[in-house]
Amino acid sequence: MSDAETLDGMSTVEVRTSATAALIPTIRAVASDLAARADFDLDAISDLRMAVDEACATLVDAADPTSVLQCRFLVRPERIRVHAEVETAKADTVLSTDTFGWRVLQTLADDVEVLHEAGVDGRRATVGIRLDKSAGDVPR
């Protein structure tokens, strides 16, 4: 068993970019690729791609200009979990969840959560989004 796998058959793919909208397409491409290889149906692939884009765009908007956008994909058969995160200038940065984009994200993903981490031990405050998407049928 390789380092990339765990006992429950989960593989990890991590992408780190500057927190800029211009590099989100690359993260979308990774999301599409993973979902297609995990044999998601074509609609689920499209939904995951769009959900990852939405999460990254929301985070880039809230990010400190010097921040990195970190996106971790946890790939299991039938389900992918995405954990995206940026550093923020202020510890109390709040993500707007009453926007059209957030409602779209909730429609696309099976489950979405906002995560805040206050900066401790000299590390910067971060804000992140965790979303889950499964391979099969998506209810309208």
Place this chain on the structure above:
Amino acid sequence: MSDAAPDPFGVGLPLDTQLSRPRPGSVLLAVDGEIDTLTAARLQAGVDEAVEAARADGASVVADLSGVTFLASSGLAVLIGAARRLAELGGRLHLVAASRAVTRPLQVTGADALFDIHDDVTSALETARFPDVAPPPGEVGR
């Protein structure tokens, strides 16, 4: 906005829009590329000109999205806003949407109900050949 270069690949924005009048009574906005937070403003500019042209001359608006490879919520918002403005003028926004990248977001958000959606440009222009936006009274077209 990040310190990173706005155009890291040095090729400009991955979205093109082109406005034309293929026949009297219709305004056609051809859109190619990706519609996301980076490019949504350019789509907005193209849509603004199309709606303005339709209003000034009394014409239907067709947005050809058959060359669009990705449609984010920011792009959906632009299209919905345009549909709303045209509705106030008595018109519909006609969309040409053939690929899953465009049809899926429209369908899964339920936004497809707000537009007249066609498989190809020819049938969209056929349906939109009668201008559904009346020109302003007393004003001659540009």
Place this chain on the structure above:
Amino acid sequence: MTRADPEYGHLIPLLEEYASTGADDPRRETLRAALVTGFLPVAQHIARRFSNRGEPLDDLVQVATVGLINAVDRFSPERGSDFFSFAVPTISGEVRRHFRDLGWSMRVPRRLKDLHVSINGVVSELSQSLGRAPKPTEIAERLGLPVSEVLEGLEASEAYRSSSLDEMLSSEQGSATVGELVGEADAELNRVDFRQALRPVLGELAPRERTILLLRFFGNMTQTQIAQEVGISQMHVSRLLTQTLDRLRNRLDPETRVG
């Protein structure tokens, strides 16, 4: 690039003369040829900027030259802007349109195009029978292909244009109104990152020009709405916007800095 530029300055009077000639004026062809030849380096320069997209430079120069001919034909000196501010976006627009029309057919090898067609063919059939979108393995099984090929085909298909615009569009080029051309110029600059870049130069503008620019790019108003707000005609707004944007564009957009 200004009227005083030594390299192209001698062509300005020719532009004015050409604009004044009627369709059957015997001077017209000679002037046109002189202008296109004279400004050809501009078209070549723009073509070179697109040369990293996999298209042969010669083809791009040809396309850019067509754009230059259109710019020469459509430029009217009394618009108040200098020729480059008009010609550069016209030429770039022609080259971009070339890529847009090519898109699929040039970038993707035949094998993948055929694959895409095959995949498309079975997707709707499978969607019907499955009651949902198919998975890559289901498509592969139906086509009798390895999944890896289907994955490759799906990836390539994200670049696909499913319909192409016919000659209806190219015939419109000749009758494009000033409003449409200004719209193209606006669209060039109406990018989120340019809005950030515009802020510092706003201070350099006269109050009315600054107001109009703010309303257009930060207030998202149409030209007609701005006209009502400022108390001038829409055509006047259009002209002022073009002039202001042209000046700013030369400072902001490396693509339009010629020479």
